[in-house]
Amino acid sequence: TSPTATRPGPTTLEAYQRDGLVVQRALLDPGTYIEPMQTQIRSVIDLARAEAGLGPTTGDAFDAGLPELLDRDRGRAGKVYDAVRKLPAFFNIVNAPPIWSLVKTLLDTELPGWFAAGSGVRMDHPGEDRHLSPWHQDYQAHLCSEDMVVVWIPLVPVDETAGPVVFCPGSHRDGMLPVYLDDPLNEARVGARAMEFVGASERAAGYEQRLIDSGPGDVLAFHGLVLHRSSPNRSTRTRWSMQLRYFNFLDPAARRRGWVGGVNAGVDLSDIHPELIRTRPS
Template sequence: MNTSQRAQYEEQGFVILRQFLKPALFQEIKDEINQVGRFIVDPRFDFDTYQPEIMTPKKQSQLYDRLHYLPCLSRLSGNQDLLQACRDLGIAQPVLMGCCNMRYDRPDDARHLFDWHQDTIYLLGSVNAVTIWIPFGPVDAHHGTIQVIPGSHRAGIHPYRKVSDKPVEPHRQFLQRDLSFDGEISEPPVTVEALPGDVIIFKQMLLHRSLPNLSDKVRWTAQVRISDLCEPGYLEAGCPNGDKHNIFFQSYPGFVHPESVKHEN
């Protein structure tokens, strides 16, 4: 990774590494997903084809739940090139935040899109934790992608509000349906454009949102999230993660919890 890429990452909160991953890795993942899809969904399942006639909501949910546990995705989360890229960006001792995840975004389906948010709110992690976003096809305003607000990570945790009736208790996980960004976006967003082989790495503090898939293809993407075991305070705080901690009982530098929310029952 060159000096300008590192500087962009620190200034804007994200960097795109062009043609970083080898095609053979993508084919390995496709082949394994095809095997699982043909077992769970239908023998006609094909990774590269949108098949609404066989991908019912129930089948999609069953497939999506199994994607978290595929061996090939676990290997992706431990890919040495990705981990070295994290080290180059200042992650002294990379540690995984849960397993690798994969998204399956249908054409013209907005139900699972995320509005403006910071991954830190839901997933916690070290102050310098990162999300590695890996597209398996072209991503842009037509195929669906993410938009980011460059530099928004420098403000730390942005205001948020609780939008569900889930009680605030220790060790209770909060998801996107529970917490929402509670601020105004005045800066122009950047729409990420990338091709298979490209890797987008962004700070978990960066404000970002997903855009709808307007194409006639499924948008497949993988997400790997990495914390830094050596980040000051991370080990002392108990290595917070979204499955065992939540933002109401976890502090970050310069952030004050909304008192009216933190103490409600």
């Protein structure tokens, strides 16, 4: 890690238990972890551009060739979204020792696990608000263990203009929200919008709503029950971020269920938590 990296310790765990959210500045050395990911994404974009009849990317930014690809062949640009989570550099970040150290600290466990099917890369394009996620909790969609930690890693600078995630610190202590389960297995591939969290907006209104600026090398880690939502990207560049989900093998409920994953693993929430399912009023 960078010599200036923030090291997880007792105060980190205390803040996490209080807020359900911690920010670790410069936890990942950009040259070791972030830049290889950016370079490999650029290669994937160029391969997709070639298939779309476009030449190699020009410009210094790793994603400089993406806007033209989006204009030429939106479907092929969507394949980039699916492909980049398969890159070697992606797994290098997943397995980065600073990440595992942080996760072990926050989960307070000697045996953390990584939920592969629940991890990936988001590409949030400027002005495309239809893909924004409303207020939600991550646990209900991903399961594994009820103390799940989500590790959010920006691949580009993210300020208020670029649309950072909005968090409600401390909201994890209220427990699980019930849901309207509109698409139990997310067959429409709409992510967090496959289920609607009952009363989420009303609950969020009672909390501080915190936006956190971040940049490559920074890591945001939050509890799977912290309320959060997307905010719109009003910049001129796609917001690239990684979402990695880690769980606790030693969690008693997870052990009883055999550490099953959520919707991305083909598991219907109603089979695991029937008490959370609500029927929409007619």
